[in-house]
Amino acid sequence: MALEARIPRAFPNVKFLSYHSKKRILVTGGAGFVGSHLVDRLMLQGHEVIVVDNFFTGRKRNVEHWSGHENFELIHQDIVNPLFIEVDEIYHLASPASPPHYMYNPVKTIKTNTIGTINMLGLAKRVGARVLIASTSEVYGDPEVHPQPETYWGHVNPIGPRACYDEGKRVSETLSYAYAKHEKVSVRVARIFNTYGPRMHMDDGRVVSNFILQALRNETITVYGHGNQTRSFQYVSDLVDGLIALMACNYTQPINLGNPIEYSIEEFALIIRNLVGGKNSIKKTKAVEDDPQRRKPDISRAKLYLNWEPKVRFY
């Protein structure tokens, strides 16, 4: 039959690792944008990778090129429910990440970042695994300190529309250090800044995808507010390098992973329009509530402890 004729499938070449160096690695949210790129890297390195995802924003097609590989397993599960498996390392990425997705069901976003994180820390404790939590620059809220070092405690509105995500991630960090201190779980915390690359969601309200789509569709490019608010953007391969280096290092405090080159949103709209080669007009619309005005990571810690800095230039 035509369907069976596709078997056996060809897979990308993965490195051979001996029994001692091969790890079993769980990636929660591994069918999402960042998670799927991390899965690719870990698979190519020769590890066994288990993805747990509820496919809220993730897609099977992001990891389908590994489906059927002996080192790969995909589990359809919501991490709000406990999981009982044996692993050496956990990259905990499961959480909606863009405003429309995390605001869609704020209570669920909080549950994912609290109960879900407790479940992953509990699993790490039971099996003695190291766990890396994907936190966010949103823990700094609308920052009064610029650029943002990890020592800054943040300026978050606890009852605003973004609070389910910002406070959810802050509690996720709190839980991690509580488990580290009282349960001796080995934790790593990555504070991830805006990231872009292939497989990111279209039309999810994030600035990179919004502007590119509007430019490609020859629509007006919409800038929320005055356009002087700033962002910095890192390419996903740089983030994956940073996450793997952080998991491997001995440093246990939070580390910023982001690109410190900063653009104003208006400047950024012009760059995208020029790259796409369109003639779109740029229109300013109503500002978004609690939109952070400035965003730029201080990456001194990452440079010092991970020997990491972004390599990919924005353009």
Ligand SMILES: NC(=O)c1ccc[n+]([C@@H]2O[C@H](COP(=O)([O-])OP(=O)(O)OC[C@H]3O[C@@H](n4cnc5c(N)ncnc54)[C@H](O)[C@@H]3O)[C@@H](O)[C@H]2O)c1
């Ligand atoms: N992309 C960025 O710019 C960025 C910036 C800061 C932090 N982060 C963090 O990185 C992680 C990954 O972000 P992303 O951009 O890949 O987002 P994404 O939405 O593409 O991926 C998140 C994944 O988690 C899954 N998920 C959500 N809730 C779940 C649940 N309850 N149980 C199981 N799976 C669940 C989704 O289906 C999806 O596959 C998130 O934790 C996010 O907060 C991302």
